Amino acid sequence: xxxxxPPITTTLPPTLVWLFAxxxxxxxxxxxxxxxxxxxxxxxxxxxxxxxxxxxxxxxxGCALALLLLVxxxxxxxxxxxxxxxxxxLAMVLAALACxxxxxxxxxxxxxxxxxxxxxxxxxxxxxxSAAAAHERGRVVGMAQGGVVIGLLLARxxxxxxxxxxxxxxxxxxxxxxxxxxxxxxxxxxxxPALPHKKLAYxxxxxxxxxxxxxxxxxxVRGMLALLxxxxxxxxxxxxxxxxxxxxxxxxxxxxFGLVGVIGALGAAxxxxxxxxxxxxxxxxAxxxxxxAAWLPLSFAGAALWPLIVGIIALDLAGQxxxxxxxxxxxxxxxDAHSRLVACYMLFYAVGSGMGAIAATSVYALAGWHGVCAxxxxxxxxxxxxxxxxxxxxxx
Numbered sequence: 001x002x003x004x005x006p007p008i009t010t011t012l013p014p015t016l017v018w019l020f021a022x023x024x025x026x027x028x029x030x031x032x033x034x035x036x037x038x039x040x041x042x043x044x045x046x047x048x049x050x051x052x053x054x055x056x057x058x059x060x061x062g063c064a065l066a067l068l069l070l071v072x073x074x075x076x077x078x079x080x081x082x083x084x085x086x087x088x089x090l091a092m093v094l095a096a097l098a099c100x101x102x103x104x105x106x107x108x109x110x111x112x113x114x115x116x117x118x119x120x121x122x123x124x125x126x127x128x129x130s131a132a133a134a135h136e137r138g139r140v141v142g143m144a145q146g147g148v149v150i151g152l153l154l155a156r157x158x159x160x161x162x163x164x165x166x167x168x169x170x171x172x173x174x175x176x177x178x179x180x181x182x183x184x185x186x187x188x189x190x191x192x193p194a195l196p197h198k199k200l201a202y203x204x205x206x207x208x209x210x211x212x213x214x215x216x217x218x219x220x221v222r223g224m225l226a227l228l229x230x231x232x233x234x235x236x237x238x239x240x241x242x243x244x245x246x247x248x249x250x251x252x253x254x255x256x257f258g259l260v261g262v263i264g265a266l267g268a269a270x271x272x273x274x275x276x277x278x279x280x281x282x283x284x285x286a287x288x289x290x291x292x293a294a295w296l297p298l299s300f301a302g303a304a305l306w307p308l309i310v311g312i313i314a315l316d317l318a319g320q321x322x323x324x325x326x327x328x329x330x331x332x333x334x335x336d337a338h339s340r341l342v343a344c345y346m347l348f349y350a351v352g353s354g355m356g357a358i359a360a361t362s363v364y365a366l367a368g369w370h371g372v373c374a375x376x377x378x379x380x381x382x383x384x385x386x387x388x389x390x391x392x393x394x395x396x
Contacts (some may be wrong), residue, residue, distance in 0.1 A: 011133060012128075012136065017143050019190070020124055020147070021144050023124050023186055024124045024128075025149075026178060028148045029117075029151040029175070029178075030175055033155050033171050033175060034055050034056065035159070035237055036241055038053075038055060038056070038238075039052070039245040045103045053238060053361035054107065054358070055106070056357035056358075058111045060234075060357065062111040063353070065111075066122070067344075067347045067350055068343070069206075070086070071122045072340045073202075073205075074338070075336060075337055080192060083120065087182060087183045088183055093109065093112045094172050094175045096109060097109030098169045098172035098173045122342050122343065122346050124144065125141060126339040126341075128141060137332070138276035138324075139272045139276060141327050141328055141331060142271055142324045142328070145323060149316065150262055154259070154262070160254050160256065205340070209340050209343065212344050223345050223347070224390075225284070225383060226322075226326055227349065229323065230348075230352035231359075232379050232380050234352070234353045235363075235375055236298065236360070238361060239360035239364045239372040244257075260312045260313055263317065271324040272328050280325050280329055284325050285384075286321075287325070289384065291314075291380045291383065293314060297314070299370060299373040330345055360375070
């Protein structure tokens, strides 16, 4: 469905672009706080190494439910009110998670954090895409996505530091306080959203996503690339904590490895700008090659520190470029369906992330770190081959 409102031609003020990027980064951080804590959570709640991946999988299930049920609401309701309401709920859930005393309560809390954290993050990206003019949409989405990458990477560091100073429960107490402060900031600064041209019933809204998946070739291709790329990401990050913990690294040291990946966020706005200039396929191919090559230094991570650092930089830079290019392409046209488009696209992400997390911990239990690297390289190669084979489909 096409929006008949006049297209936006003005450029977003830098303060608003930074607001979207900051808010998206702080929102997504909640989804990733648990990764450096897997070994601690497994010990406290009596889970095996293989079963500890269920903590991440529960979070990703929440992500999938958010994409199916909550994110599309941005095309139906006032985005500003919806964002503030979801953030208030998220602050309460984080505070409750800090008090979890059973495995069931832990997994339920992780599911709700994934649900609300994802609804916030993707809702803000759709908000930014709708507010941006067509000529700058790739750059604006790239900036917002850069905030997401920095948020998820710094989340691991913050989580590790707080857990070492206090304990894992303090991590979620701090995150609840951050969510409360962010709520006040957004209440004061979020711009009024453009209202959808045509009102849809909730059921019709959700069913329209099936039509998008059936008829939008670019959405399908870019969604599959997202599934494979995020599976690669979670294969690495979900398994990394296990060998590092076994080697005696503290939570702070494990979380600090995430800081290395912040370099990847620097390529976010550039990748979006290149998509605005018509170079999306070139960026995609180069990034997929880099994603595959990253596993070579990562496979030597147990022998020295520098291969791990080089591999993390390459992995995050490649993944960021792919993700921003994907979103720039699916948001290319002015539309009143940006929330549903991002929901459909990120459903592929949630599936890939959940599969990657559970596969990584299971493969590590069977074949150790080299088995994890072989799995990551195989999925990266599959993504490269898929992109090459589907190039004609995206051009038609």
